[in-house]
Amino acid sequence: MNATPILQLRKISKRFGNIQALDHVDFDLREGETHALVGENGAGKSTLMRILSGVYTEYDGEFLLDGKPVHLHSPHDALDLGIAMIHQELSVMPELSVAENLFLGRQLVTRWGTIDWKKMYNTAEQELARLGFEHLDVRQPLGKYALGTQQVVEVLRTIVSGARVIIMDEPTSALSPAEVERLIHVIDKLREDKRSIIYISHFLEEVVRVADRITVLRDGQKVATLDAAETNTSHLVSLILGREVNATLPPAVTSADGHILLEVNNLTSDVFNDVSFKVNKGEVLGIYGAIGAGHFDLARALFGMYRFDSGNITVDGHRFKPRHSARYAIQHGLAYAIESRRKSLLMDEAIYRNVTLPHLNRIGSLIPRQSQELKLAAPAIQMVNVQPPDPLNPVGTLSGGNQQKVAIARWLTFPPKVLVMSEPTRGMDVGAKSEVLSILRKFRNDGYGVLVVSSEPETILTVSDRVIVMSHGRVVGHMENKDLNKDVLMRLL
């Protein structure tokens, strides 16, 4: 392999306020190399990528391209120099044909300025054939093909546009295993084509397979750059976490005994596959997965807000009818606090009104009196210890953590059998996090079931009794939390 780096970063540092996001990080990329970047959330991967792709223009350190210093002023600059970034969310046009997507923004034209369809289709066919995708019909709308194919087309687009450096941010998180294989195949082709790839992923096994070299970041610092051939996942995990890890995985739980409050059997949709689990009385079940693993859509499916094709849901012995509504799920004992507090709370309204909202029908009167409502809401508000404790304050004036407490308090007045929460602690500081999680544990101790769905390993490990790990839409692990720690979660992905 050619050893001259086409891209070099030297002693890159970047601060946000009093947080040192990157601290003298060195990074280089050789021609035709796939260089993976791994680390925990917040380790600095995204910051580094934003510098590389021209999003962050202010930083300390040197940025060399082909040995010459450059300074990018915008993502457009980066594209001009042949650096393309592929984001986690696809940016393809499903209504347009495969060929149009390949040439998006730079369609081939005839000398009269009209689009040269013949040339575009021919070139598209040639490019696809060269990379092993001759079976795609370039005239068909891209939306007809599966997500993985769309992603491949997006990758190919950067190549057609002449990119030499392609940054892929979590490219496989939403793909099925077969689609992942296909993407890896494409990356192999790109390597033959002398393109360089920066590959960011949570999936370490995949990283070891795909990458030539791997750079590990931790707390904004570079820990090591390794040859992929000389490392393995547990070694990577120990570098990422900065401590020795146990080599063996804990035993899987096969059955959970107890009074089953929520039972999900073989639930299958386009993004999750054959998922089964149980939540017992007095238990917190955590579902962990990377973004795109399908666990958030799974939670929505419990409330009829995401369509599933087969499988069933049973709450405390009552099996849900097919195509149920959110109201139906709530009436049968489920409650759901979604990840966006802004969407679930009325920010302009008083705390107590947010708490009583789902219970107004129990007050009976069509014109709820403030005194009645306060009486109903006060115990719950007190229980979660909202600060400041005045129930008349608008929710919008509270901190994120206290808003989340209100979102939980809402369900403490007349508790559901199982409370489902997505990302219960997102965007909170440490103190608020632990408070919110201890409220959930207390709720569990009172004999209810809790289902926590999250992509934050800390949250899952702090609050759960049992944990299910999902990856690419499937359950890949089921364990007692006492046997678990971060490195296990990381390796299971």
Added chain:
Amino acid sequence: MTTQTEKNPEIAVSPPKPLISGVWMRRITALAPVWTLLALGLFFSLTSQTFLRPVNLNNILSQISTLAIFATGMTFVLLTGEIDLSIGAVAALTGMICAYMYANLKVQEPFPLLAALGTGTLMGFLSGTASTRFRIPTFMATLAMSLIAGGLTTYLSKGRTISQLPEVAVFLGSGRISLDLPLFGVIEIRVLVIVAAVSLLIGHLVLRYTRFGRYVYMTGASKPAARLAGVNTNIILTAVLTISGFFAGLAGVVSTGRLGSALPDAIPSFLIDTIGAVVLGGTSLSGGRGGMVQTLIGLLIYGTLRNGLDNIPSIDPLLKDVITGIVLFVALVINVLLAGRAPRDKTA
């Protein structure tokens, strides 16, 4: 998501101190329409000698009264994040039905009035049902309803104006009653103004104090979240469109009475003026924010602006719409800018 947490790591720890504290920013933001109203009022009092006369102020009130009845219904609809484009056509139809039944079919009072109100309510209900059952956006459902109502009006009237109106309509639209108020002495007030005030007041009480009102706000703030709080959002959406239909029906009868005749076609400016006034007041087009008090202020701004321009002789009356449009633009831009500064949830 990694990008979320790494993008602004400092925010989770300590939010940057804003120049003005959140509470005050909120208050200023909420009051922006009031400042607009005061500024316009001050401007016209200085530039026109006739503007502040009681006769003229009374004029403003009656000018915005019909609009206020439309706006009461529209506020409900906009609060849920939906829209009703049929109000102008529905009002034309109900006015025509009222006059047609009385003049051509010789139906006794009060049945023409009841039939008119019933028709408005029914048309709103149909738009709502069509939109919730078949998932047609209210924009399209009410647009179609607008065509239907407009067509029925033309069909009924055969293109002719009907000037023979039931007494109720005349009373509501152009009647006056004298009130003996302790401080002001005897004043004469238009029935129309009272109808408008009562509509707004009822709307305000329903939105502010009933369970239904709470559900309206919640539905507009976030439909998925409303459903997750057990709210049947389909019923709420159908209900707000039905309410809007009722008030459009009432406004139709009232405006017929005010004009002294039922016209064979809709007055298109009703729709635009209503939406303009409600949004000017600060009710959000995307739902969840606003209310009747805001609508009242929006109506006053609108009325002040339109009337004030009439009172400045040097302004070409043909340019009135242009100026109104520009002021509308400026006021909306200011509202949007201020709303953009309002504190946000970091996780959204």
